[in-house]
Structure formats: C-alpha cells, structure tokens
Amino acid sequence: MRPAEQPTPPLIIRGAENYDDIAALHVLAVLHAVESGRAKVNERKLLQRLVNAFGAPAEHALLMATRAGRLIGYLFLRREAYSYSDAEFLSDFGFYVLPPASR
Numbered sequence: 499m500r501p502a503e504q505p506t507p508p509l510i511i512r513g514a515e516n517y518d519d520i521a522a523l524h525v526l527a528v529l530h531a532v533e534s535g536r537a538k539v540n541e542r543k544l545l546q547r548l549v550n551a552f553g554a555p556a557e558h559a560l561l562m563a564t565r566a567g568r569l570i571g572y573l574f575l576r577r578e579a580y581s582y583s584d585a586e587f588l589s590d591f592g593f594y595v596l597p598p599a600s601r
Contacts, residue, residue: 507566514560520548522569523560530594547591551576559588563595571595 514520524545531539551558551574563571574592579585 509570510564512562512564514552514562517549517552519562520545520552520560523562523572524548526569526572526594526596527592548574570600 514523524541527544527548528539528541531537531544548560551560557577559573559575561573561575562569563573572592572594573590575588576591577586578589580587
C-alpha cells in the first residue's frame with residue numbers, strides 16, 4: 499500500500515508589501531542573474547532598482563510567487579508609454595520561476 503500523498507500547498511501570488519519582501523526578491527533575482535551568466539551582476543544596482551520600484555507603486559509592480567511560505571518566483575512590471583501614443587501598457591523588467599525540482 500502506498501503512503502497517502504501529501505497535497506501540494508497552494509501557489510500564492512501577491513505584491514511585495516515591505517522591505518523584507520524586497521530583500522527576499524533581491525536574493526532570488528541575484529541568484530537568477532548569476533545563473534543566467536549574461537553579464538557581471540551589480541547587486542547594489544539591482545537592489546536600488548527594486549527599492550525605487552517599491553517606492554513608486556503607481557509606476558511599478560513587484561509580484562511574488564510563494565508556496566508554503568517560500569519564494570519560488572517573481573515578476574517585476576513597470577508602466578510604459580508607446581513612443582507614438584499617450585496609451586500606456588505594462589512591461590516586465592524581471593521574471594523568474596525556480597525549476598520544478600527546486601520548488
């Protein structure tokens with residue numbers, strides 16, 4: 499007989515609410531940037547960008563994906579305007595989800 503399978507905890511997506519959230523997002527974003535290996539990581543610059551975005555909620559959104567209280571992904575958004583119009587849209591400036599084995 500197989501042991502009873504534990505249900506998967508729910509995925510919760512929410513906005514960053516405080517500077518503890520910013521710190522957690524910074525750690526995961528740095529790990530992702532290092533993993534991607536596209537360029538040398540400037541941790542201070544990344545942290546400043548997150549702090550600035552958190553301080554301007556009308557222009558930015560910092561979304562966190564958590565499962566069982568653990569941060570497993572993020573989506574960073576900013577408000578943009580078309581160069582030819584007054585219309586605005588949301589553009590991402592960061593997206594990452596941990597690989598399935600790490601969740």
